[in-house]
Amino acid sequence: MVSYSVYxxxxxxxxxxxxxxxxxxxxxxFAMWRVGHQSLGDVLNGVRVHRLQGRIKNEKTKLTYLWxxxxxxxxxxxxxxxxxxxxxxxxxxxxxxxxxxxxxxIFAKLTGAKVILDIHDMVPEFYASxxxxxxxxxxxxxxxxxxxxxxxxxxxxxxxxxxxxERLHSRGVAPxxxxxxxxxPDLNVFRPQGRTRTDDKFVLLYPGSMTYHQGxxxxxxxxxxxxxxxxNAEFHLYGSGDRLESxxxxxxxxxxxxxxxxxxxxxxEKLVRVMENADLGVVPKRKDGFGxxxxxxxxPEFMAMGVPVIIPNTAIDSYYFxxxxxxxxxxxxxxSLAEAMLRVIxxxxxxxxxxxxxxxxxxxxxxEKNQALYxxxxxxxxxxxxxxxxxxxxxxxxxx
Numbered sequence: 001m002v003s004y005s006v007y008x009x010x011x012x013x014x015x016x017x018x019x020x021x022x023x024x025x026x027x028x029x030f031a032m033w034r035v036g037h038q039s040l041g042d043v044l045n046g047v048r049v050h051r052l053q054g055r056i057k058n059e060k061t062k063l064t065y066l067w068x069x070x071x072x073x074x075x076x077x078x079x080x081x082x083x084x085x086x087x088x089x090x091x092x093x094x095x096x097x098x099x100x101x102x103x104x105x106i107f108a109k110l111t112g113a114k115v116i117l118d119i120h121d122m123v124p125e126f127y128a129s130x131x132x133x134x135x136x137x138x139x140x141x142x143x144x145x146x147x148x149x150x151x152x153x154x155x156x157x158x159x160x161x162x163x164x165x166e167r168l169h170s171r172g173v174a175p176x177x178x179x180x181x182x183x184x185p186d187l188n189v190f191r192p193q194g195r196t197r198t199d200d201k202f203v204l205l206y207p208g209s210m211t212y213h214q215g216x217x218x219x220x221x222x223x224x225x226x227x228x229x230x231x232n233a234e235f236h237l238y239g240s241g242d243r244l245e246s247x248x249x250x251x252x253x254x255x256x257x258x259x260x261x262x263x264x265x266x267x268x269e270k271l272v273r274v275m276e277n278a279d280l281g282v283v284p285k286r287k288d289g290f291g292x293x294x295x296x297x298x299x300p301e302f303m304a305m306g307v308p309v310i311i312p313n314t315a316i317d318s319y320y321f322x323x324x325x326x327x328x329x330x331x332x333x334x335x336s337l338a339e340a341m342l343r344v345i346x347x348x349x350x351x352x353x354x355x356x357x358x359x360x361x362x363x364x365x366x367x368e369k370n371q372a373l374y375x376x377x378x379x380x381x382x383x384x385x386x387x388x389x390x391x392x393x394x395x396x397x398x399x400x
Contacts, residue, residue: 002080002104003095004072007031007049008267011297012120012160012183013095014047019371020378021046025091028083030076030104034265050079062131069098076104084108090382091116099123099143099150106153114381117154121294122164123147129213129290148172156377161295163316179377182320183297184367190272190304197277202233202345205278205307207271208298210241213291215312215332217243217250219284222337224254230345235260236278238271275302280344280351281309285317287331292316299326300365303358308351310340320365325358 003013007029017027026048033051042049052075053068080092084107092105093116102117109115124135124143133139148171151157157178159165165180197203204223210216216237223235237247237260244262251260266274275281281302285291292314299317302309303325311317312331327344330336344351363369 001027001029001031001047001093001095002076002101003029003031004069004097004101005031005095006034007047007051008044009034009265009271011186011189011268011301014045014268015184015186015367016093016118016374017047018045019367019374023375028089030079032072050083052076052079065130069101073098073101073104076101077106080104081107084111084113089113091378093118094154095120096150097121097123097126099147102150102154109153114155115153116156116158116377116381117150118158118160119147119164119168120160122167122290125290125293129288130211135289144171151177155381158374158377161293161316161319163293163319167293179373181370181373182295182365184365184370185297185301185304185362186367187304187363188368189268190275190301192276192304192306193273195277196273200232202230202279203277204233204235204280204282204341205238205275206236206282206284206298207238207266207275208296210237210239210243210247212243213286213288213294214241214243215284215286215291216247218286218332218334218337219282220247220250220254220256220260221334222284222341223260224256225334225338226342226345227256227259229342233259233345235282236263236274237261238263238266238274240265272305275307276305278302278307280341281307282337282341283309283311283317284337285312285314285331287312287314292331295320300362303355303362304366306355306359308344308354308358310337310344325354325361327354 001013001017003010007013017029020027029047029049030052032053053072088111089108090113092108092113094102094105095118105115124140127143128140151173157173159168159178159180161182162180165178168178169175227233248262251257283296283298285296293316295316299309299311310327310329313328314331327340329340
């Protein structure tokens with residue numbers, strides 16, 4: 001596994017890695033560390049983790065963003081090549097962003113490894129959203145070109161939703177080379193164990209990255225409109241990102257420091273318990289070119305934990321969900337989100353109905369029901385000889 005993300009907190013990467021471990025493979029993960037993390041290498045649930053670079057989501061310029069991507073690329077290229085020299089890999093699963101990270105597997109591929117490029121986010125659309133460029137810009141077209149070269153290099157491509165699967169087809173990737181696998185929640189992880197909160201507060205929760213397309217400024221302004229009508233309500237935000245400081249400033253300007261609380265980042269195991277103790281999940285994503293199509297795994301995770309959730313009427317959310325399992329609001333509108341917040345807070349019956357329906361619904365959107373999509377893709381890539389070698393490798397690699 002190769003990913004420009006903090007491994008411990010990246011549910012998607014961990015899910016793939018741990019699934020392979022459970023199916024007899026030895027797995028190395030090359031990823032990042034969260035600032036303050038002391039260990040650069042350890043074993044987590046059977047996965048040997050190599051932390052190559054610190055992750056701070058505070059990129060203010062395009063050059064800063066590119067420099068960090070390139071630094072990780074060269075570090076991961078070196079480490080993957082070095083470890084592959086010791087014991088050749090059968091499979092390299094590279095997670096984008098960026099797409100060109102797939103070339104960290106170039107020398108491993110020369111020795112026979114198969115390569116999967118997993119496109120979590122469509123890089124051209126993501127970059128356009130992050131830095132405000134148009135689809136007619138040279139940079140956007142260049143990123144589409146890099147995407148095409150990267151998908152051509154990979155033996156197989158995973159798209160993180162069905163809309164983006166079609167987008168890849170339209171950009172020339174053969175249908176039989178792409179598998180759509182959304183970020184299904186692992187119900188072994190997202191499993192209710194019983195709420196522990198005993199206070200009389202009503203806690204709204206957002207857990208995730210604090211970037212522009214996530215629309216947290218919209219959510220903060222929406223909460224500001226309703227907080228006097230629900231005096232026991234608090235809005236808790238977990239995560240980090242390049243908008244963190246500006247969001248804190250907005251909260252201060254609104255005088256809501258006692259009501260809107262920034263809680264920092266947590267590893268998955270701790271965040272799950274925080275989610276279970278929330279009263280309402282809020283996903284305020286913007287309906288821009290990227291946010292309109294980016295699937296938010298927070299939605300099914302809230303559903304799995306028995307927490308009602310408010311979501312925007314984006315193309316992707318309307319594709320997968322309906323109002324029997326979640327409350328929709330008009331994306332980009334703090335007025336609409338405020339109205340949805342107040343309606344859900346004041347209607348206990350609505351919360352209970354949606355929670356019951358959502359917990360049934362999410363069973364079909366679980367990793368347990370859908371992991372075969374991934375394992376089938378892996379098995380088609382690996383020859384019987386390679387699969388047999390992979391099954392024998394755990395004990396030898398663990399002895400390295």
